[in-house]
Amino acid sequence: MKRDELEHVIRAAADVASSDEIVVIGSQAILGAIPDAPATLLWSQEADVYPLRAPERATAIDGALGDGSQFHATFGYYAHGVGPETAIAPAGWQARLVPVRVRRGPRDEREVVGWCMEPHDVVLAKCAAGRERDWEFAREALRHEVVAIGELCRRATELPLPAAGRDEVIRQLRALAAAT
Known part of the structure; x- marks a missing residue:
């Protein structure tokens, strides 16, 4: 996955979940802090995501954008709807999230924030x-x-x-x- 593909997943997940903030955990969250991360860290085509304020909507993301979805078939990468409990991470990880700000669309100035694990x-x-x-x-x-x-x-x-x-x-x- 590349940074622009992660941004696409963030934008699409925000649309599906009717949310302005999406949390990205898992390996592809590395793209938040390091947009041009080494290729050996970017082999996965899956971004693990959930809506910050409504994690229960992750199932909708998984259904619409997940493995085997039309989104996956069209773009070659996908979102895996997870929950905050999925991350077995050090205490305080939520306070260290790295923001990735993306516009909702070419004619839509509103922003969506993808909060990527550090x-x-x-x-x-x-x-x-x-x-x-x-x-x-x-x-x-x-x-x-x-x-x-x-x-x-x-x-x-x-x-x-x-x-x-x-x-x-x-x-x-x-x-x-x-x-x-």
């Missing part, structure tokens, strides 16, 4: 999920200096995981950083 929080949420592809994402983010190991380790202590889980995330992140 890169360190994205990486830590991926690490908390713990899939092989998530660790690969973390490795690439470190390799391209999109995130700093010190900040990752600091925030990892705030993950909503048992202490052993937080320690394991920190251990694996340090190993990735040492190998890059």
